Amino acid sequence: MERDxxxxxVGTRKRRGEGHTRRDEILVAxxxxxLRDGYEATTIRRIADVVGVSAPALYLYFKDKDAIxxxxxxxxxxxxxxxxxxxxxxxxxxxxxxxxxxxxxxRFALEHPRQYWLTFMSGNTPQEIKKRGHKPDxxxxxxxxxxxxxxIAFGRLMGxxxxxxxxxxxxxxxxxxxxxLVWMCLHGLVAAIIxxxxxxxxxxxxxxxxxxxLAVRGVVKMP
Amino acid sequence: MERDxxxxxVGTRKRRGEGHTRRDEILVAxxxxxLRDGYEATTIRRIADVVGVSAPALYLYFKDKDAIxxxxxxxxxxxxxxxxxxxxxxxxxxxxxxxxxxxxxxRFALEHPRQYWLTFMSGNTPQEIKKRGHKPDxxxxxxxxxxxxxxIAFGRLMGxxxxxxxxxxxxxxxxxxxxxLVWMCLHGLVAAIIxxxxxxxxxxxxxxxxxxxLAVRGVVKMP
DNA sequence: CAGATAACTTAACACCGATAAGTTATCAAT
DNA sequence: ATTGATAACTTATCGGTGTTAAGTTATCTG
Numbered sequence: 024m025e026r027d028x029x030x031x032x033v034g035t036r037k038r039r040g041e042g043h044t045r046r047d048e049i050l051v052a053x054x055x056x057x058l059r060d061g062y063e064a065t066t067i068r069r070i071a072d073v074v075g076v077s078a079p080a081l082y083l084y085f086k087d088k089d090a091i092x093x094x095x096x097x098x099x100x101x102x103x104x105x106x107x108x109x110x111x112x113x114x115x116x117x118x119x120x121x122x123x124x125x126x127x128x129x130r131f132a133l134e135h136p137r138q139y140w141l142t143f144m145s146g147n148t149p150q151e152i153k154k155r156g157h158k159p160d161x162x163x164x165x166x167x168x169x170x171x172x173x174x175i176a177f178g179r180l181m182g183x184x185x186x187x188x189x190x191x192x193x194x195x196x197x198x199x200x201x202x203x204l205v206w207m208c209l210h211g212l213v214a215a216i217i218x219x220x221x222x223x224x225x226x227x228x229x230x231x232x233x234x235x236x237l238a239v240r241g242v243v244k245m246p
Numbered sequence: 247m248e249r250d251x252x253x254x255x256v257g258t259r260k261r262r263g264e265g266h267t268r269r270d271e272i273l274v275a276x277x278x279x280x281l282r283d284g285y286e287a288t289t290i291r292r293i294a295d296v297v298g299v300s301a302p303a304l305y306l307y308f309k310d311k312d313a314i315x316x317x318x319x320x321x322x323x324x325x326x327x328x329x330x331x332x333x334x335x336x337x338x339x340x341x342x343x344x345x346x347x348x349x350x351x352x353r354f355a356l357e358h359p360r361q362y363w364l365t366f367m368s369g370n371t372p373q374e375i376k377k378r379g380h381k382p383d384x385x386x387x388x389x390x391x392x393x394x395x396x397x398i399a400f401g402r403l404m405g406x407x408x409x410x411x412x413x414x415x416x417x418x419x420x421x422x423x424x425x426x427l428v429w430m431c432l433h434g435l436v437a438a439i440i441x442x443x444x445x446x447x448x449x450x451x452x453x454x455x456x457x458x459x460l461a462v463r464g465v466v467k468m469p
Numbered sequence: 470c471a472g473a474t475a476a477c478t479t480a481a482c483a484c485c486g487a488t489a490a491g492t493t494a495t496c497a498a499t
Numbered sequence: 500a501t502t503g504a505t506a507a508c509t510t511a512t513c514g515g516t517g518t519t520a521a522g523t524t525a526t527c528t529g
Contacts, residue, residue, distance in 0.1 A: 036476060037476065037477090039525090039527055040475085040527090066515085076478095079520095080477060082518070083477075144441065196452075200456060204457055206438070207431070207453075208430070210437065210438055211431055214430075214433065215426075218366070225422050230427065233427050237460070241459065241461075261507090262495055262505090263506085268507085290487085291484090301486085302509075310486075472528090475525090475526080477525090483519105486513105486516100487512105490511085490512100493508075494508090495504105497504090498501105499502080499503100
């Protein structure tokens with residue numbers, strides 16, 4: 024019924040050193056299925072079917088189902104970080120940068136709701152992310168450690184607030200508090216939408232713009 | 247190892263008209279297990295064990311596992327609504343009422359974090375809650391219909407904004423959008439704290455007060 | 470050509486939510 | 500007091516899940 028996710032050259036066993044290519048095939052298949060059918064409905068066996076391999080074979084490359092999801096999250100957030108990188112290279116007034124980064128953050132979350140849910144809302148967030156403080160020493164994180172990309176993205180958002188402070192804007196709160204409040208606003212928006220996608224929210228773009236206005240206006244003292 | 251959730255008089259079959267008491271027993275047991283072990287780890291069989299009946303017996307009282315969850319969510323909402331009711335009886339300036347309701351909401355969430363998580367953040371919220379619209383005509387809802395309590399709670403929030411508008415304040419957004427934005431702010435705050443309790447947040451009371459300020463100031467046009 | 474071993478498969482386990490079909494206790498009416 | 504209906508259950512089972520153990524096969528190295 025949906026056997027169109029077929030991979031080229033099925034039934035072939037990988038040669039000696041080529042296991043990692045199979046790993047990549049698994050990730051490609053898993054991403055497709057997770058996005059199409061959701062986490063619960065995507066089973067190990069189905070992923071294996073698409074790859075063209077038996078179910079236990081996946082355990083050669085991943086510890087368990089969650090590890091596959093985690094790897095996908097990392098890939099996803101890596102791309103968010105690239106977007107943020109691009110934003111950081113542009114020369115912008117810091118407030119404008121905040122708005123754009125906020126928009127990018129929200130957009131990204133809404134475009135990858137499951138990954139966002141898993142890394143920021145599941146409560147199963149790997150401890151490495153949780154314990155690692157914010158003011159997160161972006162440099163000190165191993166960017167290849169699974170689960171670290173989410174923390175890096177988060178840290179980058181926080182960095183913008185330091186920049187705002189350094190460029191002489193008056194804030195209604197200490198930077199830390201301001202950053203936390205604004206992030207909580209953005210997170211609240213995407214969390215609500217992601218968790219209740221069928222809810223008849225008012226127009227999404229209005230909500231996004233409104234929340235950004237509300238957050239910036241609430242935190243930055245406007246002259 | 248944890249057989250201390252035992253119900254009094256196990257092994258007894260209910261008399262003819264008393265099925266509903268069994269239903270309540272199931273809900274008590276389910277709540278305890280869901281809160282302690284989470285949604286996935288709480289199985290039909292385990293609930294049945296605690297209640298002291300066989301697993302299929304639960305299907306006499308609930309359509310499926312989600313229906314149990316739905317009933318529990320409703321109970322939680324109901325108690326939140328009772329708190330809100332108390333707030334509505336006091337005569338207050340509408341903006342002050344908004345602030346107090348917000349505070350009550352946050353306090354409720356932080357005092358019952360697991361229940362809050364289960365109801366608002368688990369992602370397992372049954373579909374009936376999701377589908378039910380807001381703009382909910384509070385009167386026209388049957389408060390006993392499963393899933394209606396959430397809509398009632400939301401409707402109450404919108405009512406406050408209508409009240410604010412009627413008493414001569416201008417809003418930056420239509421009432422429904424305003425209500426959504428403010429709720430998202432509050433939800434973002436409690437969601438962040440609940441999900442990352444170990445995170446080195448700045449002072450909690452400052453965050454709460456700050457978020458309320460930010461939300462009210464962002465939505466109500468101040469003269 | 471002979472191990473060694475990476476890359477797999479088959480079989481199975483313990484569990485899950487859910488259903489079908491049978492059983493038992495309790496009631497109302499005779 | 501007996502009967503019959505039926506509410507309140509139980510047992511057996513289904514098709515599925517994630518995961519593991521143990522065996523197989525193909526490829527590379529010496």
